[in-house]
Amino acid sequence: MVHGAFRHNDHPMSSLRALQNEFRPTLRLALPLVLAEIGWMTMGVVDTIMVGRLPNSAVAIGATGLGQSLYNIVAIFGAGLLLGLDTFVAQAHGREDMQDARHSLVNGFFLAIALTPLLMLLISFWPTAMHRFGVSGELVEPMRPFLTALNWGTLPLLCYFGLRRYLQAVTVVHPIMFALVSANLVNFVGNWALIYGHLGFPAMGITGSGWSTCFARIYMALVMLATVVYVERKRDRSEWMGEIALDLRRVWQLLALGAPAATQILLEIGAFSGATALCAKLGPVPLSGHEIALNCAAFTFMVPLGISSAAAVRVGQEIGRGDPGKAHLAGWSAVLLGAGFMSCTGLLFLLLPRPIARIFSPDPIVIRVGARLLMVAAVFQLFDGVQTVATGALRGSGDTRTPMLANLVAYWFIGLPAGSVLCFYFGWGALGIWIGLCTGLILIGLALLWTWHTRLRSEAFAPVKASVE
Secondary structure (H helix, E strand, O other), X not given: OOOOOOOOOOOHHHHHHHHHHHHHHHHHHHHHHHHHHHHHHHHHHHHHHHHOOOOOHHHHHHHHHHHHHHHHHXXXXXXXXXXXXXXXXXXXXXXXXXXXXXXXXXXXXXXXXXXXXXXXXXXHOHHHHHHHOOOOHHHHHHHHHHHHHHHOOHHHHHXXXXXXXXXXXXXXXXXXXXXXXXXXXXXXXXXXXXHHOOOOOOOOXXXXXXXXHHHHHHHHHHHHHHHHHHHOOOOOHHHHHOOOOOOHHHHHHHHHHHHXXXXXXXXXXXXXXXXXXHHHOOOHHHHHHHHHHHHHHHHHHHHHHHHHHHHHHHHHHHHHOOOHHHHHHHHHHHHHHHHHHHHHHHHHHHXXXXXXXXXXXXXXXXXXXXXXXXXXXXXXXXXXXXHHHHHHHHHHOOOOHHHHHHHHHHHHHHHHHHHHHHHHHOOOOHHHHHHHHHHHHHHHHHHHHHHHHHHHHOOOOOOOOOOOO
């Protein structure tokens, strides 16, 4: 039974006012997280720009970009396994059970420590795998020490991620924004010192960029740890000491929620990586146009991604308070905010595709291809925003399987196969591939929007079952 802020028999105007009242708290939580996501993306952009000033720019950018992509496939999957913290901590905070919230954080740490050696081992195999796949040694050899440096930042990255999930779930979000924004400064100074050899350090080239990123991640983890200590300073130390114990059941519960979420992220990243590989077969011009459109879409995606995190927190907290009706309204407010922003960016892509493409390249042929793909991206912006935020709202309610299945079917069974047929059989080139991606995103957006809507009529808003041994 649904109760609280929204019922089926509520007057439409009353329901509309209740929904409007949710926008302000959602925005207040989402804005710092959006800036944090933009800060995260900016670090990679700064790395690319700074290694691009090395003597052999093409090799430096190529090796760095390849290394970052390969590292992220594994590391982001590992971080995604900790996404169950969103649900457990937010719901515990909502019912004012901070003992259980801390219990989840501690066991999230145990999970991060256990995952780190496995992830680092998998990442260490990438250079050999790239050699066997036929990637030029000119790219693989400089990538190897760069990837090694990144790899040492895996544990602090997972710790940062776990601490961040805890803090945002208890509505402490401004330090997260500060950590990402200030980490860009740490990374910039580190790049300047280690890539080019300043402040007494040797010039390490792109390897220096890897170490700079590693140090920036250590810094972020320390900022998050200091924030948790500050937030929890008023609590009795004995309360915390009682929570520092491995609970295998809680670890398993976190994995049960996190594994589908991590798989969903992997499926989404893999779909766009697969599209990049298909475009690479068409030659440098279609690939360049693809990269222009992909970079623009990735940048706008950061905003609904931040709103998605806010949606997971607000929905989880309201469910923890025993108010699924208000949880539903909180989710809808986030979905509408994400859809509104992405509708604006879609209109921008539609009206100004050539000027946007011209920012990336002066080549008229590349501009034409990029502009055409940006117009396809304009169509899916709305649905990309909807699916991203709905994924967060569903995660807050404890559902991570539906987004995983939607991504699997829409991208891998429909979107990519359709794009391949349009590209190679009908000769539509990169445009065909992007039409396939667009089709997949539209299907995912509609499926998750319908899933979120129907949860109002189900018993699915029951809190996750938490157990402490």
